[in-house]
Amino acid sequence: MKNYRQIALIGGGFVLLLFTMLLAVSYSSIKPGQAIYISPYAAIDVFIKWLSGASFNITDKIAIFRLQRVFAAAISGMLLAIGGTLYQTTLMNPLVDPYLLGVSAGASLGAVIAYRFHLSGPVWLYAFVFAILSFAFSYVLGRGNRLKIVLSGVVISSLVSAGITLVLIMWNDSLHNILAWLMGSFAMADGKKVLLQSIVLIFVFIVIVSTHRVLDIMLIGDEVAHGVGVNVFVYRLIYLVLASLAAAFVAAFYGIVSFVGLMAPHLARLMVGDKHLSKLLLSMEIGAILLVVGDFLSRGVMYPMEIPIGVFTSVVGGVFFLYLVVRGEWL
């Protein structure tokens, strides 16, 4: 039976994710001796202490700092993978993800504006509104053609990135800070952000898992879905809003993290096919592993300097995108 293979892959992915997370908490740098080593046992111990609210010593506090960061990377990877899968299925376009549609950039601009102009209300709300707006622009400008929507998304993305840079320069931000927004960074992770992201992740996850068969049917085609009684318009709207919400909750806190939403669903699809229940679960794990490993490398390879996570994801993701274009299966 095929099901066992899928369960094994998803289970294996989960174990691998936990393993990479533990490793990333244990070593802050891949150059040994330059940072405090926290054994996996200690990391788990601190996590339990953190959950139960016990008091901490100084090593615990470092461990907590790293835990937050690792969780931020993992949850962001999951959110981006969900966003990518939903965009790809509802737009019937394997070349899109929150980054290529300009949604991530839009959400970052919303967040930057909210931070810099000290607007009232939660930052993520501005990010969400701007995410929806930039999606709407890409969608309307690029309607009718798979490449056109990617092109308009990339153009929207670069326009919005210019906006982000402008706002930050006007307010005398450091170059490092500007880079962190444009290329993404998990250095700003904290407990509150992790909690907010988890709530969104759980909400989005429940909605899509309870309707995963609708996604399967929509993938076969609009007309077929319509014919069997799926309210295509309403479901497409719901999924597009959820995808933008997921992307906004990454970009609002950690800036533009590129290509993860593109790679994770494709890799998952290669392993378990298009059935959305398995594809979504596996792509979430892959997205999380990509970002945990990416964040680990971005902290370590040029220690003590940090490079933005986007440097890592753009190199890997850009090559992956070119591979998809050259192979041309999607045409």
Add this chain to the structure above:
Amino acid sequence: MSLILKNVSFGYKKDKQVLHDISLNLEGDMYPLAIVGPNGSGKTTLLKTIVGIYRPHTGKVLIDGKNIHRLSAKERASLVGVLFPDRAYAASVPVIDVIMAGMYRYMKPIGGYPRNIIRQAYDVMNTLGITHLKDRLFSTLSSGERQLVLTAMVMLQSPKVILLDEPTSFLDPYHRYMLVDIIRLLSEKHQVIFTSHDIEFVKAVSHFAVGIKDGKIIYTGKTDMFLQSAFEKVFGIPFTEYIGVFGL
């Protein structure tokens, strides 16, 4: 079963109408029914209006007295369904899941199907002789197998009216031949309507024909009569001249 179109008008842009005030009254003995017309005459638009993909600007579509544009998507699916094999994406989804999509309107909230419906799916697969395909991925099937799987899907859905859009357009002779059987099978329990400009196919399969040109109905009646009296009006060539070249 009756399918009634009352003064249906539709256009993709407000100022440019594709369907002009179409009225049709289709009774139970008229099926299989072919909607025949040249390219760009509005036959596909008409079909998509009947299934509710497009909402007419004026007028209404009634199946058994129910306005299908006022029904919920699930209620509509019990009255009218589609079989558009060439427009289905070859997703890597197990065949059984594609077939079960026909029963979407009975799906439980969390995504499962009632047991008796799963049994019905096996009956339908037996009828079509495709039980051996059930665990294969839809993406790995040949185009003929895909056509059978989608046929099974719409048979399981069991709407009163089944619509096919240009069903022969990309088919080689073998699959075109197979489609005749599929339409005859579907016609045992359902009312089949298809659009086509494939005259040989229309003649072989349909009982009645509706001739459409420039968004207006110019003929409704038996297919044989259509060929003799309305063919020239619809396609602009005398029928005798056409069969003189292509035979029939």
